Amino acid sequence: MAEHRLLTKDFGTEGLQTLAVYERLGGYQGLREAFQRFTPETLVDEVKTSGLRGRGGAGFPTGMKWGFLPKDVFPRYLCCNADESEPGCFKDRKLIDENPHQLIEGLLIAAYALQVNIAFIYIRGEYFDQRLLLERCVEEARAAGHIGNDIHGSGFSCDVIVHGGAGAYICGEETALIDSLEGYRGQPRLKPPFPAIKGLYGKPTVVNNVETLSNLPHIVQRGGAWFKSIGTEKSAGTRLFCCSGHINRPGTYEMAMGTPIRELLEEECGGMWKDRSLKAFQPGGGSMQVLLPQHLDLALDMDAVQQAGSSLGAGAMVFMDETTCMVNVSMRLVDFYHHESCGKCAPCREGTYFESDLMHRLEAGACTSEELNTLADICDNMNGKCFCPLGDTATWFVMSAYKAFRDEFEAHCGAGSCPVRSGTAQLVTA
Amino acid sequence: MLGAATRKEITALRDRYPHPRSAILPCLWAVQNEQGFLTVEGMTEVAEILHLVPSEVQAVSTFYSMYFQKPAGAHHVLICVNVSCALRGADDIVGHVERRLACPSGGTTADGAFTWESTVECLGACGGAPAMQVDHHFHENLTPDTVDALLDRLRSVPGAHAGAGATPSGPHPPTAETPPLATAEGPPAGAAPPTERAETPGPRTGTTANPRGPRSRPRRRPRPSPDDL
Numbered sequence: 028m029a030e031h032r033l034l035t036k037d038f039g040t041e042g043l044q045t046l047a048v049y050e051r052l053g054g055y056q057g058l059r060e061a062f063q064r065f066t067p068e069t070l071v072d073e074v075k076t077s078g079l080r081g082r083g084g085a086g087f088p089t090g091m092k093w094g095f096l097p098k099d100v101f102p103r104y105l106c107c108n109a110d111e112s113e114p115g116c117f118k119d120r121k122l123i124d125e126n127p128h129q130l131i132e133g134l135l136i137a138a139y140a141l142q143v144n145i146a147f148i149y150i151r152g153e154y155f156d157q158r159l160l161l162e163r164c165v166e167e168a169r170a171a172g173h174i175g176n177d178i179h180g181s182g183f184s185c186d187v188i189v190h191g192g193a194g195a196y197i198c199g200e201e202t203a204l205i206d207s208l209e210g211y212r213g214q215p216r217l218k219p220p221f222p223a224i225k226g227l228y229g230k231p232t233v234v235n236n237v238e239t240l241s242n243l244p245h246i247v248q249r250g251g252a253w254f255k256s257i258g259t260e261k262s263a264g265t266r267l268f269c270c271s272g273h274i275n276r277p278g279t280y281e282m283a284m285g286t287p288i289r290e291l292l293e294e295e296c297g298g299m300w301k302d303r304s305l306k307a308f309q310p311g312g313g314s315m316q317v318l319l320p321q322h323l324d325l326a327l328d329m330d331a332v333q334q335a336g337s338s339l340g341a342g343a344m345v346f347m348d349e350t351t352c353m354v355n356v357s358m359r360l361v362d363f364y365h366h367e368s369c370g371k372c373a374p375c376r377e378g379t380y381f382e383s384d385l386m387h388r389l390e391a392g393a394c395t396s397e398e399l400n401t402l403a404d405i406c407d408n409m410n411g412k413c414f415c416p417l418g419d420t421a422t423w424f425v426m427s428a429y430k431a432f433r434d435e436f437e438a439h440c441g442a443g444s445c446p447v448r449s450g451t452a453q454l455v456t457a
Numbered sequence: 458m459l460g461a462a463t464r465k466e467i468t469a470l471r472d473r474y475p476h477p478r479s480a481i482l483p484c485l486w487a488v489q490n491e492q493g494f495l496t497v498e499g500m501t502e503v504a505e506i507l508h509l510v511p512s513e514v515q516a517v518s519t520f521y522s523m524y525f526q527k528p529a530g531a532h533h534v535l536i537c538v539n540v541s542c543a544l545r546g547a548d549d550i551v552g553h554v555e556r557r558l559a560c561p562s563g564g565t566t567a568d569g570a571f572t573w574e575s576t577v578e579c580l581g582a583c584g585g586a587p588a589m590q591v592d593h594h595f596h597e598n599l600t601p602d603t604v605d606a607l608l609d610r611l612r613s614v615p616g617a618h619a620g621a622g623a624t625p626s627g628p629h630p631p632t633a634e635t636p637p638l639a640t641a642e643g644p645p646a647g648a649a650p651p652t653e654r655a656e657t658p659g660p661r662t663g664t665t666a667n668p669r670g671p672r673s674r675p676r677r678r679p680r681p682s683p684d685d686l
Contacts (some may be wrong), residue, residue, distance in 0.1 A: 102475075114539045114579040121584075145475060152523045153580055155593030188473060193482050193521035196578065210478035210507075212520035228476060271541035271583035278584045313540065313579070343583070345541055359540050363577040369520075 031257070031283040033265045034241050038125045044160060046167040049128040055173055057244030061136050062181035065247070070140040074243070076251030078263035083108055083199070083236035084311070084341045086262075086329045093141060095223035096231045104227040105143040106234045107134050108204060109150040109157075112196040114313030114363055115343030118267040119237035121279045123150075123157045126241070127164040131187065133240035135173065136247055138185045141233055145186050149204050152193040161189045196367035200415050201234040202226075203369065214371040215415035238267055238342075258284030262329045266342050270296045273303065273348035282327055289323040292346065303348040307431070311340020313360050314420035316427035317353070336427070352447035353432045354439050357425040358386040364421035375418030378409040382421065392442035399436060403429070459502050463491045467506050477507045481517050485524055494525035522578065530565040530572035532611050535590045538575045541583035550587050551575045553601045557608060570612050 042048040049055070061070060075090030096103060107130065111119040122130060130148075138146045150158045165187050168174045176184045190208060197203045198213040205227045207213035226232025242264060246254050255263045262284035268291060271277045275297030282291055288310070292298065299305055305320045316337040318325075325331050332339045347356065365379040382405050388394045389402075406422035413419055429436050438446045459467075466487050470480040484507065488499035495518050497511075504511040518524050536554060538547045551562070558566050558573055565572040582588035585597025589604075596607060 111581055112579060115541050115583050116579070117581040117583050120581045151581075152521070153578075153590060153593070155590075156595070190479075191483060191486065193485070194523035194578065195521050207482070208479055209476065210481040210517065212517055269583060271586055272544045277541075277586065309540075345544070345583070347544060351544065355543075356540050359538065359543055359577060363539055363579070366577050 031265050031286075032281050033245055033257070034122065034129065034238065034267065035125070035279070035281045043126055044124075044128075044164065046128060046164070046171055049126070050171075053248075054128050054244075055132055055168075055171075057247040058132050058135050058139075058173060059179055061139055061247045062179055062183065065140075067140050067142050070136070070247070073251040074140065074246060077246045077254040078251075078261075079239065079242055079246065079254065080262065080329065081236055082238035082242075082266065082342070084113070084314070084338075086339070089235065089239055092223065092235075093137075093233060095221065096141060096233065097224060100231050101142070102145070102230055103141055103143045104230055104232040105134065105138050105141055105146040106201075106204060106208065106227065106232065107146070107148040107237060107240055108199060108201065108234050109148055109154070109237050110192055110196075110199040110204060111154075111237070111341070112151055112199055112367075113341045113343055114360065115269060115271055115309065115345045116312045116341045117269050117271075118279050118342060120154055120157055121267070121269075122237050122241050123154070123161060127157075127161055128168065129241050129244060130237055131161075131164055131168055132173070133243035134187065135178070135185060136243040137233070137235060137240055139181075139183055142183075143233075144184055145188065147208060147227075148187065148189045149198070149208055150189065150191055151198070152191055155191075158189060158191050165189060195369070196363075197369045197415075197417055200417065203415070204234060205232060212369070214369045215417075217414075259326065259328045266327065266339075268327070269341075269343045270346065271344070272308070272346040273300050273351070274298065274346050275300050285326045285328050287323070288325055288327055288344075291327065291344070292323065296346070299346065299348050301348070303350065305346060306349045306351055307347050307353065307428075309337075309343070309345040309424070311338045312343035312345075313363060314416075314423060315340045316423050317431055319431060350448075352390075352445055353428045353435050354386070354390050354447070355445065357428050358383075358390045360424050361386045361421065364417065368417065368421075372414035372418065374409045375413040375415075375421065378405055378413075378418060379421050381405050382409075382425070386425070389436070389439050390445060392439050392444045392446070394440050396437060396440040399429070399440065459488065459499055460491055463487050464502070464506070467503060471507055478509065480507060481509075481514060482521070485514070485518055485521075489524060494528050525572075528565075530569050531615060532571050532592055533590075534571055534573035534608075535580070536573070536575045537578070537580040537582065537586070537588055539577050539579040541579070542586040542588060545586040547575075547587040550589070550599050550601070550604060553604060554608075557605065571608070 037043055037052050040048060071090060071093050079089045080086045081089055109119050134146050148161060174185060174187050192198050192207060195213045198207045200215050201222055202216035203213040205222060208227060222232040222234060224231060258264050265281050265283050267279050267281050269279050280291060280295040307317045307319055309315055310318055310332050318335060318337050322335050325335055329339050361383045365383040368375045368379045370376045385398060385402050406426050409418050410422045411419060435447060467484045470483045471477045474480050484503045485495060488495055488503060492499050500514045500518060501511045504514045536551055538551060554573055558571055560566055562575045580588055580590055582595050582597050587599045588595060588597045589599060
């Protein structure tokens with residue numbers, strides 16, 4: 028897999044977090060080349076050519092997103108979304124921990140392409156050490172002239188501000204992130220107007236994920252066409268997959284798009300632990316629909332996974348073995364969405380409450396089978412009817428699990444305890 | 458009244474942004490670092506420096522789950538129980554910590570050394586599950602033994618809140634005494650040596666920012682036991 032290591036190729040190098048080591052390995056060459064070889068317009072075109080799609084979950088083409096900015100409206104703003112809070116997802120933390128300057132370089136390249144003079148990195152509050160690290164790296168880059176006025180004599184000036192959140196999953200939604208950055212409660216805004224037209228402080232704004240931006244130094248140096256040649260037709264490049272759950276080697280693995288999921292599980296992750304068999308897995312983090320062992324031969328490709336009824340989302344793979352209770356897993360995810368619902372719209376605020384209440388009773392074996400219809404009804408009243416995707420995604424896993432493991436859900440009804448784990452309230456760990 | 462250093466930090470944060478209001482979250486961190494939780498007086502001073510009304514600052518503070526609205530223990534322990542951690546035994550860790558600290562999730566130990574809670578909010582450490590954060594530092598691949606060793610070590614060091622403002626623009630409390638076990642990251646640069654907290658903030662008086670307490674904790678609902686059915 029070595030040839031597919033792009034973002035992670037220098038991971039593990041001693042002192043990579045310092046500017047000196049990063050520059051020795053060719054760091055900030057991408058930024059210099061961007062100034063020398065591209066105008067902002069041709070740089071946007073190059074990113075369009077590369078076929079780079081957003082790595083935050085929605086998979087929207089990055090170049091197209093950049094192209095939506097209205098001409099001649101200034102100032103504009105750029106926000107790096109490092110508010111990674113999706114259950115099962117930890118790639119952004121890894122990218123910051125291991126190679127923070129790669130992100131800062133990517134951020135500056137994007138700022139140049141978009142002609143932005145203030146770029147923000149919105150990082151979640153829980154990533155405390157990561158935020159301190161980024162602040163230190165920004166200061167280092169500033170001292171070396173990569174950030175500031177007239178960077179490397181290009182006439183382009185940019186400042187970078189690292190902004191820490193304070194514990195709110197919803198701030199990963201781009202308009203909520205903007206609200207939070209403006210100093211408000213982090214609640215999503217109505218779209219349109221999209222942030223590209225009216226975002227931070229009412230000005231054109233682009234919000235990009237950490238992994239998306241980290242790709243940019245490589246695209247600038249080696250060209251959009253080269254990037255496009257990796258992966259599949261519609262999903263170019265590599266992706267970091269965060270693998271966790273019942274596997275032998277949890278961690279982040281960078282794979283070219285289009286690799287079969289089975290290869291990721293069996294070769295990189297070392298297969299299922301304790302010689303158990305796979306029962307189900309989530310291909311895209313807590314929000315996405317459950318997939319079954321027969322889906323292991325799907326390619327790691329946004330469209331292929333979508334056709335199977337789920338999504339690659341933010342690239343978080345959670346593998347569950349045969350002892351896992353799907354009702355318990357659903358309950359935890361529903362609890363998460365209940366905890367994180369921002370309260371702006373009624374379907375989500377009330378729906379997640381009732382969903383969570385019902386799932387707790389179901390897990391304890393205290394529901395009647397009619398109540399399973401109520402669960403389906405609640406989910407139906409939420410999906411597609413909430414203000415932002417949080418409410419929709421709160422139903423996706425539980426509904427797909429209900430469909431795929433209907434017997435298991437029904438066995439819980441009136442059982443008095445969890446039948447999968449014979450009466451204990453803990454997930455099997457031994 | 459906030460200390461001069463904190464006021465200076467808040468003023469510097471205000472001037473960092475194109476619009477002063479954007480500085481609310483970092484400023485609230487500065488208040489929490491100095492005072493241990495968000496006092497009404499501290500939030501009022503933030504409002505004054507940012508040219509806002511106190512209620513605006515308080516309204517923002519209650520949205521975010523990492524701010525303490527009431528005094529907390531010297532060390533804060535946060536254990537993830539979301540799916541990836543649960544699959545690898547987070548519930549066992551939670552049960553162990555609950556017995557060990559002899560107080561329920563969300564509570565503070567009798568000696569004021571620890572406030573701990575289990576949270577469904579994924580901490581982003583799924584690759585090292587089960588995981589927890591202590592004073593904002595990650596500790597991964599937990600077992601009851603490693604948790605015990607960590608808690609014992611922490612009990613002997615004073616709390617971190619008195620070290621506020623030690624980082625130039627670092628709103629979080631630096632906690633040099635709690636280097637992570639699992640990662641090689643050292644303590645944050647410039648962290649001040651921990652000193653005993655000057656005084657424990659008393660119970661909040663006057664108007665309450667949020668009568669319901671901190672926002673967005675999952676409501677506790679009675680769970681039927683098998684015997685009741």
